[in-house]
Amino acid sequence: MDIKNVGIVGAGQMGNGIAHVFALAGYDVTINDISQDALDRGLKTIRKNMERQVSREKISAADRDAALARISTTLSLEELGSSDLIVESASERETIKSAIFEDLQPHLKAETILTSNTSSISITRLASRTDRPERFMGLHFMNPAPVMPLVELIRGIATDDATYQTMLKVVENLGKTAASAEDFPAFIVNRILLPMINEAVYTLYEGVGNVRSIDTAMKLGAGHPMGPLELADFIGLDTCLAIMNVLHDGLADTKYRPCPLLTKYVEAGWLGRKAGRGFYDYR
Numbered sequence: 001m002d003i004k005n006v007g008i009v010g011a012g013q014m015g016n017g018i019a020h021v022f023a024l025a026g027y028d029v030t031i032n033d034i035s036q037d038a039l040d041r042g043l044k045t046i047r048k049n050m051e052r053q054v055s056r057e058k059i060s061a062a063d064r065d066a067a068l069a070r071i072s073t074t075l076s077l078e079e080l081g082s083s084d085l086i087v088e089s090a091s092e093r094e095t096i097k098s099a100i101f102e103d104l105q106p107h108l109k110a111e112t113i114l115t116s117n118t119s120s121i122s123i124t125r126l127a128s129r130t131d132r133p134e135r136f137m138g139l140h141f142m143n144p145a146p147v148m149p150l151v152e153l154i155r156g157i158a159t160d161d162a163t164y165q166t167m168l169k170v171v172e173n174l175g176k177t178a179a180s181a182e183d184f185p186a187f188i189v190n191r192i193l194l195p196m197i198n199e200a201v202y203t204l205y206e207g208v209g210n211v212r213s214i215d216t217a218m219k220l221g222a223g224h225p226m227g228p229l230e231l232a233d234f235i236g237l238d239t240c241l242a243i244m245n246v247l248h249d250g251l252a253d254t255k256y257r258p259c260p261l262l263t264k265y266v267e268a269g270w271l272g273r274k275a276g277r278g279f280y281d282y283r
């Protein structure tokens with residue numbers, strides 16, 4: 001299937017980055033969110049990030065203008081009706097994601113492919129609640145989407161081969177590299193990355209190191225671009241906790257037990273960069 005129009009649900013951290021990537025690759029993009037404020041903030045971030053790419057000579061000013069002209073926004077899911085592809089990028093809560101697909105379905109063409117940018121929720125289960133489980137996939141971008149070259153492609157148990165092949169081609173057109181994962185809790189990247197971050201929080205909790213020494217150790221000692229606690233703040237501590245809970249519940253193994261300190265920070269509303277406070281203070 002030829003994909004031209006892409007509907008993106010959610011203008012947040014991931015949604016606006018994904019819209020940025022699709023628009024630069026020449027796709028017509030419509031972003032939906034539940035408030036005008038969220039849409040305005042998403043567009044502002046896209047402009048700022050494209051500006052950064054222009055100033056670093058990654059793209060030209062003409063590329064930026066053409067990409068921005070391909071992006072429109074809407075508060076109504078109905079206006080995503082002409083999309084060939086939907087990328088759901090709402091909050092990492094299963095009930096919210098399922099409700100979005102349910103509300104979207106009556107407006108969509110029969111052939112429209114549905115994807116979710118979920119970082120950990122079962123694709124098979126999300127797909128089973130839609131009218132087209134064979135045309136449903138996980139399309140998992142990494143943060144920041146305009147920079148990170150990987151997209152995980154996750155097939156649900158019912159995903160057909162035509163859908164998978166179409167999405168492989170889309171990822172290639174975006175200039176990204178696909179890694180295919182089977183549908184098990186947290187797929188590949190987060191199955192490996194989040195236990196490492198959780199272990200870093202335990203390392204802090206048990207007093208083995210402080211925030212700076214833990215991050216410095218992993219940056220300079222293991223060559224990571226960001227330390228694990230800085231990365232946790234960047235991802236969002238609520239998202240980190242949600243993924244650990246998916247691993248813990250889905251694999252029923254105590255080795256995935258979320259660190260109590262991570263839970264406490266989330267309960268305090270110290271969710272990382274987006275909240276102004278996490279393991280670091282951004283205020």
Ligand code: CAA
Pocket residue numbers: 049050052053056058118119141142143144145146147148189190193225226231235239
């Ligand atoms: N949009 C566009 N460009 C951006 C950007 C954005 N949001 N953020 C950074 N950049 C660009 C910069 O312009 C810069 O470009 P040049 O190389 O052309 O100069 C480049 O990215 C590097 O940025 P900076 O120089 O500002 O800063 P940096 O060198 O510290 O890199 C980083 C920033 C790319 C985020 C780097 O720190 C990094 O790779 N961190 C690790 C990120 C990571 O692990 N992401 C995965 C998280 S896990 C995930 O996403 C899965 C999940 O489901 C939770």
